[in-house]
Amino acid sequence: MTKPLLLLVMFFLCSAVVAAEPVLIPLQHVFLIVMENHGDDDIIGNPHAPFINRFAHEANLARNYFAVGHPSLPNYLSLVGGSNFGVRNDDNPDWSGARTGEAGVAPLAGVGVDAMVPALVAPFGRAIPAASYTAQSLGDQLVAAGKRWKSYQQNIPASGVVDGVNFSDGVYSNRDRLPDGMEGIHKRYAAKHNPFVYFATVQQGKPAANGLQNVVGFDGANGLYADLSAGRAPALSFIVPDLCHDMHGAGERDEACGNRIALIEAGDATVRELVQAIHASPAWQTGHNALVVVWDENSDGSKPNRVPLIVETSDGVHGVVSERPYSHFSLLKTLEAGFHLPCLNHACDPTVLLIQDLFSTK
Numbered sequence: 001m002t003k004p005l006l007l008l009v010m011f012f013l014c015s016a017v018v019a020a021e022p023v024l025i026p027l028q029h030v031f032l033i034v035m036e037n038h039g040d041d042d043i044i045g046n047p048h049a050p051f052i053n054r055f056a057h058e059a060n061l062a063r064n065y066f067a068v069g070h071p072s073l074p075n076y077l078s079l080v081g082g083s084n085f086g087v088r089n090d091d092n093p094d095w096s097g098a099r100t101g102e103a104g105v106a107p108l109a110g111v112g113v114d115a116m117v118p119a120l121v122a123p124f125g126r127a128i129p130a131a132s133y134t135a136q137s138l139g140d141q142l143v144a145a146g147k148r149w150k151s152y153q154q155n156i157p158a159s160g161v162v163d164g165v166n167f168s169d170g171v172y173s174n175r176d177r178l179p180d181g182m183e184g185i186h187k188r189y190a191a192k193h194n195p196f197v198y199f200a201t202v203q204q205g206k207p208a209a210n211g212l213q214n215v216v217g218f219d220g221a222n223g224l225y226a227d228l229s230a231g232r233a234p235a236l237s238f239i240v241p242d243l244c245h246d247m248h249g250a251g252e253r254d255e256a257c258g259n260r261i262a263l264i265e266a267g268d269a270t271v272r273e274l275v276q277a278i279h280a281s282p283a284w285q286t287g288h289n290a291l292v293v294v295w296d297e298n299s300d301g302s303k304p305n306r307v308p309l310i311v312e313t314s315d316g317v318h319g320v321v322s323e324r325p326y327s328h329f330s331l332l333k334t335l336e337a338g339f340h341l342p343c344l345n346h347a348c349d350p351t352v353l354l355i356q357d358l359f360s361t362k
Helices: 003-020 050-058 072-081 138-144 200-204 224-230 260-280 328-338
Strands: 029-035 060-062 111-113 132-134 149-153 236-240 289-295 309-313
Touching: 029 072, 029 260, 029 328, 050 260, 050 309, 072 138, 072 328, 138 149, 138 236, 138 328, 224 236, 224 260, 260 289, 289 328
Parallel strands: 029 236, 029 289, 149 236
Antiparallel strands: 060 309, 111 132, 289 309
16 A cells, blocks of 8 residues: 555544544533432333433433432532532531521532542442532532523422522421411422532622522522523523422421332423423523433432433434443533533542533534
């Protein structure tokens, strides 16, 4: 073979290799639905979740995706901030003193060192060493880039006020004096599933576009369904059903949402309603958009912490089943890349992969 011909062959071979690499979609809108406390083997193939399984088949599914600890709150913080920020529990936010009369997780600010994640509950069975962090979230990044975010939380108080609210039944919260004869509140909304309220920048509204007004309910003039119908979705829609509809449950005291099978069926119906509303929104019809459904952690702390991740893009690949090793840090890193933002904390770790095959244009 002559040298010019050999060079030509090598050029085409290299071009083919480059062309085979998936291309990450630049993102205009992300609709991120977070479900609760079920592993991959609890959901995928479960006949009580028919819509979720059909959607996973039609969209894209990661079968080797891991949460990054237990319990819930460290996973939620990792999803939006790339770190557990030293939080090892589900404690409520410390709302800076007397607003609730109880202490909690100090508002996240500045820099520090996070908590090590043991191998048993870490991705791929490999412990995550403690590392330095900057207390910043994807919300902070988006606002700094001139974009908007909202945390849509089902059954926040009817007043719409979430300052100092740790739990709510959709009408009353821990801040309210209950009517005579009312013994207590059936907890539906939980602050531990709303990671943005743990950041000092959000609690203080610095800058103003980054404040607690970005936390809204599903209903109402500024809620999720109104925003979807009007096509005014922000760059990031962080969507969390309440404890009766996210597969978590509200405990034995609350018979309405304490049955395991019923919780999966209710969660499946909720995901169906949310996906259909997103698909019908004008915001989904234009630009490059992604719809993501993920579970925060599995249901059994003695098993590998593998959870489902479903990704659909409005104009990318469909029907992909990935076995590549991903985690909550991978999802954050991918969303940041899609929004042209730098990585945060553990999302910058060299072992954390971009989820290119599920968010790809081809």
